[in-house]
Amino acid sequence: MVNTLPKPEIKTPSKETVLTPRFYTTDFETAAKLDLSAQETELQAMLTEMRTDYNRHHFVRDEAFEQSWEHIDGEARQAFIEYLERSCISEFSGFLLFKELSRKLKNRSPVLAEIFQMMARDEARHAGxxxxxxxxxxxxxxxGTVTKTRTYTFFPIEWVLYTVYLSEKIGYWRYIIIFRHLEKHPENQFYPIFRYFESWCQDENRHGDIFKALLRSQPQLWNTWKSRLWSRFFLLSVFATHTLTVHERSGFYKSLGLDATEFDIQVVRNTNETAGRAFPVMLNTEHPKFFPRLQRCAGYNLKIAEIEGSYNPKLVKLIRKLPLIAAIVWNLLLIYLIKPIDTEALRGKVR
Structure with missing residues (x-):
């Protein structure tokens, strides 16, 4: 008699909110017309590296997975499943966007099309x-069902370059910080997936470097006053989303032996510093009001979640949430107005 594992139940994806990972589409015609000549050498070198596919044998489950995980239960189990789902949707979103870009650019920009094909390969592996x-x-x-039912958000290709760059680099720092922490505290490594994070994060890093080259190939994205404003906006948007979601799931980070606030600060600071190599400005995370205001927003967001989970009528919920939403917007505006650091002025200097 052959024993077979029970088929897993199909999970209904979590409700889409402002903070959940989104699916994107873009202007493929504009993408095909991008002049990449300023970064052609770098992109060719990156394509050669992507063809090597360093991680092609990395994402193979070993015997450590072959056991029951019923001992992870209660809130810890739910928090970890939410983490896996959010991460899976995020990686799959990247796969869909890169795959479509590769398909649409194949006959117009073959080098770029192949780069996107290689990145789609990586994202598909991660999601699987x-x-x-x-x-x-x-x-x-x-x-397959998620592909058909999820809402797709249109971003101009310029916004895609900004946001995907930041997404890949913040992903790198998240993975490597967790990996290094668990190296020092193996007693908190409750599931074997975390052992894969060191090589995994190098995929994120390579993808980020590709988007850095794409961004720097377009002078209008880093040498104009508009580009400075957009850079500040996208940096703050990504950091605010990270801060709010990390504090929403503080229980998951606690299970890893991490303090959610300290983890968030470390990720944001490192990502901001890294972004300074691509963006014309970076945010002044050392300003005394920067993190306190971000954390205040996280507190307001938790109160909004409490209200949303109550049994009050929708109108009552909305009335109670509005002052909190306004407080988040106000604090983010105040952070945005903090004078940024001019990275173009620092370019070429030892930092």
């Missing part, structure tokens, strides 16, 4: 690995 991890907890996402 995360979905298999969810199956260990008897749940799985039907990514």
């Amino acid at each position: 690995f995360l979905n298999k991890a969810m199956a260990d907890f008897k749940l799985s996402l039907d990514l």
Whole structure:
């Protein structure tokens, strides 16, 4: 008699909110017309590296996964499943965007098309690995259905370059910080996926470097007053989203032995410093009001979640939430108005 594992239940994806990972589409015609000549040498070198596919044998489950995970239960189990789902949707979102860019650019910009094809390959691996991890907890996402039912947000290609660059670099810092922490505290490594994070984060880093080259190939994205304003906006948007979501899931980070606030600060500071190599400005994270205002926004967001989970009528919920939403917007505006650091002026200097 052959024993077979029970088929995992198909999980209904979490409700889409402002903070959940989104699916994107863009202006493929404009993307095809991008002049990449200023960064052609760098992009060719990166394409050669991507063809090497250093991680092609990395995402293979070993015997450490072959056990029951029923001992991870209660809030810790739910928090980890939410982490896996959010990560899987985020990686799959990147796969869909890169795959479509590769398909649409194949005959117009073959080098760029192949780069996107290689990045789509990586993102598909990541999403599949995360979905298999969810199956260990008897749940799985039907990514085919998610593709058809998820809302797609249109971003101009310029916004895609800004946001995907930041997404990849913040992903790198998240993975490597967790990996290094668990190296020092193996007693908190409650599931084997974390052992894969060191090589995994190098995929994120390579993708980020590709988007840096794409961004720097377009002077209008870094040498104009508009580009400075957009850079500040996207940096703040990504950091605010990170701060709010990390504090929403503080229980997950606690299970890893991490303090959510300290983890968030470390990720934001490192990502901001890294972004200074690509963006014309970076945010002044050392300003005494920077992190306190971000953390204040996280507190307001938790109160909004409490109200949303109450049994009050929708109108009452809205009335109670409005002052908190206004407070978040106000604090983010005050952070935005903090004088940024001019990275172009620092370019070429030892930092």
